[in-house]
Amino acid sequence: MEEQLRGFIKERFGDAIISEDDFRGDQSFFIKPQALIDICQALLDDTELNFKFLADLTAVDWLGHRREKDGRFEVVYNLYSIAHSYRFFLKVRLPAEDPSIATLCDLWPSANWMEREVYDLFGIVFVGHPELTKILTPDELDGHPLRKDFPLTYEQPQFSFNKNDPPEVTH
């Protein structure tokens, strides 16, 4: 399955692949953001590979790590083939300034909430999303909590009632 998938992606989207990784048996491809929709559509349409299950969608913030040079944010698409019981990952690197990528809502309805969550917690914009609003954090909260530069303990979240007050330091 691993070889078959590699062959499929290399053959049809060879120039969109930046690199490949295999860590502890988890196969992943780093791809160019522009090619994401086409690759997902091809995987969805291919009846033999049968990647119809978008298991998960998340992001990683590489701020301050040596891997940051390739782009601060890494968006991870976790695709699963129920027919072959096989899982692999598509990964996209996005810059620190205005990270944005095309939405997958047209391919998978489940991408809706997953993308909203990533938008809420990381501030990554999914272009074309029908309703890109906060989902977990309160509307009054500024910032994106899972970014590495979002303080963990030293600052109270700034809600509307105390927005203009200086941050409360509790350490």
Added chain:
Amino acid sequence: MVEQKTVTLNMGPQHPSTHGVLRVVIELDGERVVRAEPTVGYLHTGIEKTMESKLYYKALPCTDRMDYLAPMSNNLGYCLAVEKLMDVEIPQKVQWVRVALAELTRIKSHLVWLGTHSIDLGAMSMLLYTFRDRESIVDVYEACGGQRMMTSYIRIGGLAHDLPIDFDKKMRAAVSQVKEGLADYENLLTSNEIFINRTRNVAVISAEEAVAWSLSGPMLRGSGVKHDLRKANPYSGYENFDFDIAFGTNGDAYDRYQLRLEEIRQSIRIIEQALDGMPEGPYRAHVPGVVLPPKEDVLYKMESMIFHFKIITEGFKAPVGSIYQAVESPKGELGFYITGDGTNMPRRIRVRPPSFINLAVLPRLVEGMMFSDVVCAIGSIDIVLGEVDR
């Protein structure tokens, strides 16, 4: 001419049948639902952020607090993920115990679901019976981890401590109690006309749609997709056990009820196999520097004490790389995506919450349904808001 108007109704966040703090804004045309919009996040506690700021060991208790009805499944998922990241091999006895406890947790979670779901539909007495039987399972928890809910008994590389002496006896008592209870549930519900009328052809979802919506667990299998991670990608030695995947055909709430009862029966089968064939051996893997040495050794052996001290104070350094490990939790596919960055704290811990992703389908499920069926739909998804919001 009478003007047609819809009414917008707010349900929750404090509403007994939303199983926590779920809020649903429902647009009604008479008694028909035109549109439903679930609003989540009232219980958001930033568990992922908290876990990312702790050593790998110290992040473990956070997992109990997500799906608090199935703490052992969450422990298992997290520990397997960290063990995969650190490439730790687990002794067979530990695997067997973990399987038995994970299946016991499945029964426990399904029992709570059954009780609360029946109450939503008007069968008030069910909760008493399911909680009576759940009590015997919680007793096993207490014997193992010392606590009745947030056990944190499954640890990275093994178990918190060795099995209690009466583990086998307590497990068998719990299993026989549940077996007896199953007969009661069947009597009360399976051919109960009111229950069937309330659940048959309610909240129906087809197999194709279930896959497109990334549903997992009973929500997916209820529609006839035979997918179970325990069979598809076996973990923790599940390939050694003999059991069947329960699945439905119509994808309605009644199918999901029958499927969950069948899952309880299959779990009992697995537990009995695990108890009968329980191997002997250590309760923790011997991997110095990564897995805590057994407490008995720490008190008497110098090396063990040094490793214990090092792991507790500075933890272990994980390699740079990402892994994903999923387990079949009672609610569905519970996955942990962990990214190590060469330090002793994880760069990213992503929990793939089955409840959150299953809940996203609610607007589609209740479209065009009667208002009173919304409660049935929410119940049959089986959500825990602690996991939805994390």
